[in-house]
Amino acid sequence: MKISVRNLEPTKAKLTITVDRDEFEPYLEEARKEIAKQITVPGFRKGHVPGKVVDQRVGFAAVAGEAINKAVPEFYSKAVEEKNTHPMDTPAVEVVDIPESANDDTKLKFTATVEHRPDFELPSLDDMTIDVEKTEISDDDVNNRLEMLRKRFGTLTGVDRPAANGDFVNIDLDATIDGESVDAQEGVSYELGSGTMLDGIDEALEGLSAGEETTFESTLAGGEHAGEKAQVKVKVNSVKAEELPELDDDFAQEASEFDTLDELKEDIRKAAAQDAKGRQATAARDAFIARIEEGLEIPVPKAIKNNLVEQQLKGIEKPTSEQKKEAEERVEKDLRDQMVLDALAEALDVQVSQADVFNFLASIAQQYGMDPNAFISAIMKNGQIGSAVEEVARSKGMLAGMRKVKFTTDGEELDLTEFLGSDEAANEAEIAEDEDETVAAAAAAAAVADDMAKDAE
Template sequence: MKISVRNLEPTKVKLTVTVDTEEFNPYLDAARKEIGKQVNIPGFRKGHVPGKIIDQRIGFGAVASEAVNAAVPELYSKALEEKQIHPMAQPELDVQEVPTSAKDETKLKFVATVERRPDIELPELNGLEIEVAKPSVSDEDVDKRLENLRQRFGTLVGVDRPAAKGDFANIDLTATINDEAVDSQEGVSYELGSGTMLDGIDEALEGLSAGEETTFESTLQGGDHEGEQALVKVKVNSVKSEELPELNDDFAQEASEFDTLDELKADIRKQCESDLEARQATDARDAFIAKIQDGLDIPLPKGVKAEMVEQQLKNVTADPDKATDEQKKEAEETVEKELRDQMVLDALAEKMDVKVSQNEVFQFLASIAQQYGMDPNRFIQAIIQNGQIGSAVQEVGRSKGMVAGMKAVTFKDTEGNALDLSKFLGEAAEEEEEQSVEAASAAAAVADEIAKQDDEKPAAE
């Protein structure tokens, strides 16, 4: 097999593969056998028809077509491996030459154009030191958590006064465009100042009492008219203020297993310290990835980036074509970081000579299935049937490569003290708490497909 490689872009190559007759013949023989199992030819049993007879009766063209369909994907994979090319997407395949008869000496020739991972020269890890900020728990951190706990035990009490920031208003909303109502909601509870609804609603509600209403202009955030400007009428049905319990020993006894407020605060401080350890490990991971990327010029495959940006926009808006400039910018930045991280971690996994077992892949998929509340075995089978098992293997490899890489370097805090991250770099750490966007999107797609299949099944009588 002769392979020539032409670089079209830093992340795109064109492979021209010419297959020797001796290498293509086994595919022709396999095609003849497969066809022989499916046809009835007088005088011969199924599966025992000589190849020459298949060529005569069925036609060499049909045999060659079957052989090409089997040969090209396999030979393409071999060509990638031989030339050490790491594809980032499905290739564009163009079969250019095929023998027209068993005696034709024309060689199978095909061209594959594919986006590839660029060559990435990672730094030497042994002896590499990475600084991570030393976290500390402040009184403010403890007070913030205590206040959150206090709010969980708060109660809403109706007040006879205009709404103010922090109050909860029960409201009715009607949105109109060109005097036509396009959306309406009734009895919605909204906290003034939370910024969780339409732009301008906080300013519109502040100062209104129960029974009063007003209008304001805003951009709709969802539905068929997402992104369009609308006139919104809002009516206040009631105003409630949150009353919080006093911070004393009685509260500590009601909200926890402790008898005093001081004991509760001490426990909250311990929780904060434990969370900061985990946060420091996350910071160490981010610092590690940033360090090995430092100084590297990593070009991104344009087609892969475009597809990922579109998927990212679909996650934030129903119609990506109507996305705002800010949404597009944020999606591009997110995808660019995601892609660079993925490619660097793939290169790191190779550098660390990471091996991925079948059991590790199945554990990874089972953890995703659990997140979606699905049967792991059924989910894994769906992933295999959809041809997505390779992505799962790659994701596990990235995680293992990162763990191996982090174990090879030294982490220190800002005071020069070595950090012990062994608790976070053990076997359990090989399963990332936050899966990549790509893995999560693939999982969601499979989960949705399975759910749709269940909905379409006829109900049992």
């Protein structure tokens, strides 16, 4: 097999692959055997028709076409591996030359144009130190959480007075543009001052009593007229005030398993401290990725970027230039992070097991309240197992990389073992896996899919 590579862009290459006849011949023979199982030829048992007879019966072109369907993907995979190319999308394949008969010495030749990960060099993780901002728990944190819990046990009571900040109002809305109604809603519940609806609605509602109405101008946030100015008429149907329970031991007993308010506060403080640790671990992760990307010029594949931006803007009728810019920046960052983590996983020789993939998919299913088996089945049917393997590899690579660097906060070493695990534990987990089940992250997604399909059956 001869391979030539022409770089069309920093992230796009055209591979021209020429396959010698002796390399292509096994695929022709296999195609003949498969076709022989499907045809009936007088004088021969089904499946035992000689290759020459198959050629005569169905035509060499049909045999070659069947052979190409299997040969091209396999030779392409070998080519990208040999040339150390890291595809990020399905290639556009074009068959250039093919033998026209069994005696034709013409070599199979095809091109594959594919967007790929650009070349870049990761920094050494040895002796790398990353400082992370310290997280502290204050009395305000505890009090805010306690207030949120208190609100969960609050009650709404109708009041005969103008609406004020913090009140809950039931309203009717009618938005018009040039005198024509473009959106109307009735019986909407809204907390005054929450800022979760149209700009200007808080100012318009404050001071209104039940039965009163007013009109204000605002920019519509969604629907067919998103981004357009409209006159919005709002009518108040009712005003309710929130009554919160007293913060005492009785409240602690009603809202938790604790007998006293002090015990409840202490538990809330512990939960806040644990959450702070989680935020610090997240900050460490972000700082780690930013550090290894520091100074790297990593172009992103244009077509992939454009497709992802289009997906993110789907559903927005007329995206603004600001929305487009935000989507592009978000997609570019996500792609760069993915490429860096893929390279890191390869550099650290991260291995992904079948159990890793199962656990990853099961955790996603749990987050969305889905049955894990049904979710995994859907993933397999949609051909997304490879993506799951890649995600697991990135995650394992990131954790392995983070374990190799030193994190500090205020000059003191930060222990993230609770979130990152240890190298010893990771090694033990890998040793415990059956070697036949362990697969390379990028190279054996199909094998994992096959194993999972058998298990599902």
